[in-house]
Each structure stands twice: as structure tokens, then as C-alpha cells.
Amino acid sequence: MSARLAQKIAFAVLLLATLLVVFPVIIILGIIVAKGASAISWEFLFSMPRDGMTAGGIFPAILGTLYLVLGAVLFAVPLGVLAAVYLVEYSSDNWFSRLVKLAIVNLAGVPSVVYGLFGLGIFVTFFRFGASILSGSLTLGIMILPVIITSAREALESVPRHFRTVSLSLGASHWQTIRHSVLPHALPGILTGMILGLGRAAGETAPILFTVAAFYLPRLPQSVFDQTMALPYHLYVISTQVPGIAENVRYGTALVLLTLVLLLNLAAILLRSRFRRKKKW
Amino acid sequence: MVSAGVKFSILGLHVHYGKLCALRDLSLDIRANEIFTVIGPANSGKTTFLHALNRLVDLVPDCRLSGEVRLDGVNIRAGLEVEALRRKVGIVFALPLPLPISIFENVVYGLRMQGIRDPRLLDEAVERSLRESYLWDEVKDRLRTPAMNLSGGQQQRLCMARILAGQPDVLLFDEPTSGLDPISTARIEETMLDLKEKYTIVLVTNNVAQAARVGERTAFFLMGDLVEVSATSKMFTTPVDSRTSDYITGKFG
Numbered sequence: 167m168s169a170r171l172a173q174k175i176a177f178a179v180l181l182l183a184t185l186l187v188v189f190p191v192i193i194i195l196g197i198i199v200a201k202g203a204s205a206i207s208w209e210f211l212f213s214m215p216r217d218g219m220t221a222g223g224i225f226p227a228i229l230g231t232l233y234l235v236l237g238a239v240l241f242a243v244p245l246g247v248l249a250a251v252y253l254v255e256y257s258s259d260n261w262f263s264r265l266v267k268l269a270i271v272n273l274a275g276v277p278s279v280v281y282g283l284f285g286l287g288i289f290v291t292f293f294r295f296g297a298s299i300l301s302g303s304l305t306l307g308i309m310i311l312p313v314i315i316t317s318a319r320e321a322l323e324s325v326p327r328h329f330r331t332v333s334l335s336l337g338a339s340h341w342q343t344i345r346h347s348v349l350p351h352a353l354p355g356i357l358t359g360m361i362l363g364l365g366r367a368a369g370e371t372a373p374i375l376f377t378v379a380a381f382y383l384p385r386l387p388q389s390v391f392d393q394t395m396a397l398p399y400h401l402y403v404i405s406t407q408v409p410g411i412a413e414n415v416r417y418g419t420a421l422v423l424l425t426l427v428l429l430l431n432l433a434a435i436l437l438r439s440r441f442r443r444k445k446k447w
Numbered sequence: 448m449v450s451a452g453v454k455f456s457i458l459g460l461h462v463h464y465g466k467l468c469a470l471r472d473l474s475l476d477i478r479a480n481e482i483f484t485v486i487g488p489a490n491s492g493k494t495t496f497l498h499a500l501n502r503l504v505d506l507v508p509d510c511r512l513s514g515e516v517r518l519d520g521v522n523i524r525a526g527l528e529v530e531a532l533r534r535k536v537g538i539v540f541a542l543p544l545p546l547p548i549s550i551f552e553n554v555v556y557g558l559r560m561q562g563i564r565d566p567r568l569l570d571e572a573v574e575r576s577l578r579e580s581y582l583w584d585e586v587k588d589r590l591r592t593p594a595m596n597l598s599g600g601q602q603q604r605l606c607m608a609r610i611l612a613g614q615p616d617v618l619l620f621d622e623p624t625s626g627l628d629p630i631s632t633a634r635i636e637e638t639m640l641d642l643k644e645k646y647t648i649v650l651v652t653n654n655v656a657q658a659a660r661v662g663e664r665t666a667f668f669l670m671g672d673l674v675e676v677s678a679t680s681k682m683f684t685t686p687v688d689s690r691t692s693d694y695i696t697g698k699f700g
Contacts, residue, residue: 328544335503336557337534347546
């Protein structure tokens with residue numbers, strides 16, 4: 167077999183593999199848009215559900231998911247970034263830091279339903295937050311913590327060593343060096359971790375199942391100690407638990423969830439590219 | 448006791464990296480306002496020597512030190528905060544390493560870290576130090592542009608300006624021209640000769656001719672040992688040790 171032919175076959179296989187990755191995404195998106203687009207309306211997006219959720223809108227679920235994602239990010243990003251700064255810039259390579267790193271890797275592999283049970287045990291029951299936005303946000307926050315820490319660590323480690331040496335050699339303290347010569351340059355990478363975390367927190371059902379999500383609420387949550395409806399759980403409810411929901415409403419809900427995650431990601435990506443443009447080396 | 452004219456005095460300095468000995472029982476004096484050059488082949492401890500003078504060796508996790516380094520008679524490990532020491536003893540590295548910020552911000556970085564905010568003071572420091580490093584005329588109209596856009600030689604002069612802004616006592620140069628073309632090298636050397644009026648300069652170089660051109664006194668390091676230290680003209684004409692003459696005539700290194 168000639169080298170040219172072998173190359174053609176190799177290219178064909180690679181292309182096929184790539185198409186196989188893209189194909190399901192396109193089909194899923196296509197089906198959801200085709201079946202759900204007809205449900206999308208002003209009323210669907212911005213009004214309360216009516217008639218046993220068979221009519222009206224999904225506004226409380228959209229708002230609830232936004233609250234939960236915001237809460238999770240507010241909790242997990244500062245905590246994760248500080249932990250990453252400690253691991254990369256302060257701790258030496260000893261048994262303790264290795265244990266922490268191992269714990270983070272393992273945390274990333276824990277199934278989301280286990281986080282849900284953990285949140286139920288700790289936040290709902292032990293801290294007596296009850297089933298509430300606070301409990302749900304904290305549970306989601308802990309779930310995305312490994313993603314945030316890992317990407318922040320990689321971002322910090324990819325800042326060239328000599329930035330630190332130069333900064334210290336100019337008489338800056340260790341913390342000033344981190345604050346002015348390391349963190350600003352790691353920011354795009356840290357935001358990438360936040361984006362990944364955002365998407366995951368918005369879409370997960372299991373962690374909010376026991377900690378916050380409500381089947382149906384006639385009014386919007388008034389404080390962080392209230393329960394709320396949320397899109398992923400609402401989708402599960404109307405798809406399997408309540409009979410007689412029109413198909414386009416179910417697909418419409420899925421479409422809204424997808425679009426919401428996409429919009430959150432888009433916002434974060436725009437933010438990141440702004441920081442990237444400012445920093446060059 | 449501070450003997451007049453001595454800037455740095457080094458007494459019995461040993462530096463180990465783990466089990467590896469980088470400097471062995473080093474004792475020498477560096478006089479104020481001289482250009483003290485250090486020559487020697489690779490791995491002879493030259494950079495370690497510079498980094499011991501402003502405590503950058505502290506950044507190496509398994510580095511151990513013994514002996515004493517005194518700056519103006521003060522032990523740099525006991526009588527001085529490390530940040531203050533590094534402001535007094537600035538260093539220019541082998542490669543031009545500007546930070547990925549504007550020219551202006553590179554120059555005032557050290558001052559900002561000291562908490563100086565007054566824009567007038569910062570502007571003055573930028574102009575003064577860029578003039579001292581002969582970069583002012585080339586960059587005065589684009590101080591707010593990224594330092595990374597400068598040429599290699601300009602970047603290295605920016606790195607000089609950056610330490611001059613903090614009004615140091617001593618300038619350490621670690622093979623500052625190893626990445627530069629001959630013209631940029633000549634400009635850096637001229638700048639050093641001017642700067643010695645105000646500052647004490649320690650120049651590590653692997654270019655023997657450079658040591659001969661700008662040095663007043665020269666030390667020859669080999670495998671962590673100080674072989675010989677004497678007036679540069681004397682070392683290049685009548686070296687005491689045969690290893691020194693072998694090195695400067697190019698028999699090894």
C-alpha cells in the first residue's frame with residue numbers, strides 16, 4: 167500500500183471520528199429545537215405555571231436555576247481560587263498537599279447523586295438550612311469545586327516562573343507577587359474553570375433533588391431559605407411525573423435550559439476574551 | 448567594623464543545592480563604585496553567587512547556606528528585610544524578562560510595591576531611570592505600550608531602568624548580553640561604565656573579553672571554588688593560577 171493511500175485512509179478515519187462526535191450533538195439540538203420552538207413565547211418564559219403545570223410558563227424554574235447557579239459560583243469560585251493559590255504558591259510538595267490534591271481528583275469523580283445526599287445530610291439536616299436555595303447552592307458549589315480548583319491550579323502553574331522571580335527581585339513581597347504578577351495572568355484560565363462549573367451546576371438534577379428543588383410552587387422564592395423550582399428538575403417532573411403535558415412544552419423547557427447554559431457560557435467566554443486581549447506575553 | 452569603600456563583604460560563604468555544592472568557602476570584598484566582574488565556565492557557581500547577594504537563592508527549596516554576606520557592614524540575613532535588600536541590590540537577568548505590562552508599569556513596578564502612588568513621583572522616576580539606561584529617547588512617546596513589543600536590547604535596557612527606578616546601591620548583572628547582538632551589547636557595556644559613577648556593579652559574564660573591557664577587578668570561579676581574584680588588568684596579563692590562564696586563553700570553558 168502506498169504511503170499516499172495510507173494517508174488518505176488515515177484522514178478519512180479521523181474525519182469520520184470527528185463527524186461521529188458532532189453528529190449526535192446536531193441531532194439532539196435539532197430535535198429539541200424542532201419540537202420545542204413552538205412552545206417558546208413571552209408568556210412561556212415570563213409567567214407562572216397554571217392548571218397543574220399544563221399551561222402557563224416556567225418563569226419560577228428559570229429564575230430558580232439562575233439563583234442556584236449564581237449561588238454556587240459565588241461560593242465555589244472564591245473558595246476554589248484561594249485553595250488553588252495555596253496549593254500552587256504556598257504549600258511545598260509534602261504529604262499534606264499530595265493528600266489534598268488526591269482528594270480533589272477523587273471529589274471530581276463522585277456521582278452527583280452522592281453530592282445530593284451529602285447536601286441533604288450536611289446543609290439541610292445538620293446546619294438546619296432546610297430544603298432551600300442556600301442548601302442547593304452550597305451543594306452545587308461543592309460539586310463544582312474540583313473543576314474550579316483544578317483549572318485554577320493549571321492556570322496558576324502556567325504563569326511563567328520568571329514572572330515571580332522578577333517580581334520578587336524588584337522587592338515585592340510574596341503576596342504582592344501573587345496579587346500583581348501571577349493572579350492577573352491566570353485570570354483567563356480561572357474563568358475557564360468557572361465556565362465549566364457554571365454549565366455543570368445549571369444542568370445537574372441529582373444534587374438539587376433533595377436539597378432545594380420543589381415540585382411546584384405557586385409563588386417565587388422570597389429569601390435564600392425558601393425552596394425554589396429549577397429547570398432540570400422541572401423538566402424531569404413534567405416529562406415523567408405529570409401526565410398530559412404537551413410535548414412541545416417539555417421540549418420547550420429543555421430548549422430553555424440549553425439556551426440558558428449557552429448564554430451563561432457565552433457571557434463568561436466574552437469576559438475571558440476581554441482579559442486575554444489585555445494580557446500578552 | 449566597616450572598612451571604607453567596601454560595599455559587600457563575603458565571609459566563608461557555602462551554598463548547597465541538596466547534596467550538590469554550588470559555592471565552597473567563598474570570601475571576598477566588593478568595593479563601592481567598582482565594576483566587579485566574575486568569570487568562569489558553566490556550573491562554576493557564578494549565578495549562585497549573584498543570587499546569594501540579593502537572597503534570590505531563597506527561592507530554591509532545597510538550598511542551604513552558611514557563612515555571612517554583609518552589605519555596608521550589615522548581615523543581609525539578619526539586619527535587613529529581604530524586600531529592602533532586593534530594592535538595594537537590583538538584578539538584571541541573562542534573558543530580557545520584562546513583565547507583560549506596559550513600559551511605564553514595568554519601570555514603576557518596584558515603586559508601586561513600596562506603596563508609592565503619587566503620579567508625579569512615578570513620572571519623575573520613569574524619566575530619570577529610562578534616561579540613565581539610555582532608553583528614554585526611544586520610548587518616551589509610547590510609555591503605555593506593552594514592553595513585549597520592544598526589541599531584545601531595548602527590553603534589557605528596560606530591565607536596567609526597572610531596577611534603577613528604585614534607586615538601588617548595587618546592580619547585579621547576570622550575563623546580561625548573552626542573548627544580544629554586538630551593537631546592543633556595546634550599548635549595555637557603555638551604560639554600565641556610566642552607571643558605576645553612582646552604583647556598585649557586579650557583572651557575571653561568560654564572555655572573557657567583556658570582563659576585560661569593563662571590569663576593574665575580576666574573580667575567576669571554577670566548580671564552586673574561587674580560584675583567583677585580582678585587578679582585571681593584572682588577571683589578564685599575569686594570572687597567578689595556571690587554571691586562570693588556561694581559561695582566559697581559551698584552553699577550556
